[in-house]
Amino acid sequence: MGDRIFLSSPHMSDEGYEMEYVKEAFDTNWIAPLGENVNEFEKELAAKVGSKAAAALSSGTGALHLALRAAGVGESDIVFCPTLTFSATANPIIYQDASPVFIDSDYETWNMCPNALEEAFEKYPEVKAVIVVHLYGLSADMDKIVELCKKHNVVLIEDAAESLGTYYKGQHTGSFGDYGIFSFNGNKIITTSGGGMLVSNNEERIAKARFWATQSRDSARHYQHSELGFNYRMSNVVAGIGRGQLKVLDKRVNKKKYIYEFYKNELGGLEGVQFMPSNEWDEPNYWLSSMTLSGEVRPIDVFEALESENIESRPIWKPMHMQPFFEEYDFIGTDVSEKLFENGVCLPSDTKMTDDDLERTVNTIKMLW
Numbered sequence: 001m002g003d004r005i006f007l008s009s010p011h012m013s014d015e016g017y018e019m020e021y022v023k024e025a026f027d028t029n030w031i032a033p034l035g036e037n038v039n040e041f042e043k044e045l046a047a048k049v050g051s052k053a054a055a056a057l058s059s060g061t062g063a064l065h066l067a068l069r070a071a072g073v074g075e076s077d078i079v080f081c082p083t084l085t086f087s088a089t090a091n092p093i094i095y096q097d098a099s100p101v102f103i104d105s106d107y108e109t110w111n112m113c114p115n116a117l118e119e120a121f122e123k124y125p126e127v128k129a130v131i132v133v134h135l136y137g138l139s140a141d142m143d144k145i146v147e148l149c150k151k152h153n154v155v156l157i158e159d160a161a162e163s164l165g166t167y168y169k170g171q172h173t174g175s176f177g178d179y180g181i182f183s184f185n186g187n188k189i190i191t192t193s194g195g196g197m198l199v200s201n202n203e204e205r206i207a208k209a210r211f212w213a214t215q216s217r218d219s220a221r222h223y224q225h226s227e228l229g230f231n232y233r234m235s236n237v238v239a240g241i242g243r244g245q246l247k248v249l250d251k252r253v254n255k256k257k258y259i260y261e262f263y264k265n266e267l268g269g270l271e272g273v274q275f276m277p278s279n280e281w282d283e284p285n286y287w288l289s290s291m292t293l294s295g296e297v298r299p300i301d302v303f304e305a306l307e308s309e310n311i312e313s314r315p316i317w318k319p320m321h322m323q324p325f326f327e328e329y330d331f332i333g334t335d336v337s338e339k340l341f342e343n344g345v346c347l348p349s350d351t352k353m354t355d356d357d358l359e360r361t362v363n364t365i366k367m368l369w
């Protein structure tokens with residue numbers, strides 16, 4: 001059997017950029033607490049996405065949690081959240097003792113359906129915040145979503161954990177909302193082994209998030225606290241990895257796009273295969289190449305065939321409103337996200353894949369037809 005092919009795994013730069021920054025932290029004994037790598041990583045990421053300020057944190061989940069706090073979301077508040085996403089989008093709503101209302105996707109973007117969102121605003125005019133996700137690096141329809149949030153005067157948070165390097169009409173995803181978050185978890189397009197970033201044009205709120213993330217220590221000689229604190233900061237070693245990875249982000253996007261085009265050429269013509277949507281206003285990072293199947297070959301056939309060849313693949317996210325933990329919360333929409341889950345396949349999109357690996361993958365799949 002061939003070597004394991006992964007869905008998406010860490011890929012350090014050939015040039016060794018990450019080690020240079022990490023070594024600098026070691027050489028100066030400045031591995032913690034904060035330091036130059038953290039400060040520079042924040043500046044470099046903010047510049048890349050076009051936001052005024054950024055706070056480097058220990059995870060994307062922590063970044064979402066602080067975004068909700070910064071937005072003033074608290075007990076019994078309602079937050080609109082896409083149903084088709086990873087649970088980390090929804091969990092921080094519960095951390096704040098607030099309630100999610102799950103919103104369906106549309107087939108045009110696979111992301112939050114603006115019509116369902118409008119319907120949700122009618123049903124819950126008291127809503128406190130909206131979280132939008134850019135799934136698999138495909139951007140949501142931001143013009144419509146931003147307009148609806150403005151019209152209802154509600155805070156917009158963008159979960160751009162999967163969309164670093166994705167642009168909507170030339171503007172980077174994560175920079176449309178009042179707050180945006182990114183993740184550097186091991187499976188994301190670039191990784192620090194684990195970490196996250198909160199971005200915003202509101203420098204004051206970002207400063208506040210840094211304060212919360214370092215145990216809410218008031219400025220006093222002794223330990224003084226007037227607010228609940230968290231231990232959510234990124235370490236200076238981890239930030240060094242991030243600075244190195246950011247240098248190869250464009251390269252990683254190009255490779256992801258190559259992988260997507262390879263699959264589309266080889267598999268796009270098979271009966272019942274439909275690739276993830278492409279919209280003229282979207283410049284995706286192609287984090288995970290995904291397709292749906294409507295013919296005789298079912299996703300389970302693909303998963304099993306690939307697994308028997310030591311190749312990783314996955315279903316599309318199981319919607320939150322179908323999860324036992326979130327069952328009690330309301331859902332607005334039809335069956336779009338449910339159908340995407342039933343019919344969807346995420347193909348291995350690891351940037352270390354060779355052409356041979358891609359051939360091995362598509363040949364295994366084609367045998368099913």
Ligand SMILES: *Cc1c(COP(=O)(O)O)cnc(C)c1O
Pocket residue numbers: 058059060061062085086088089133159161162182183184185194195196
């Ligand atoms: C990965 C991910 C997160 C969480 O990021 P972590 O850094 O792993 O906490 C949140 N939302 C989405 C959509 C993700 O894919």
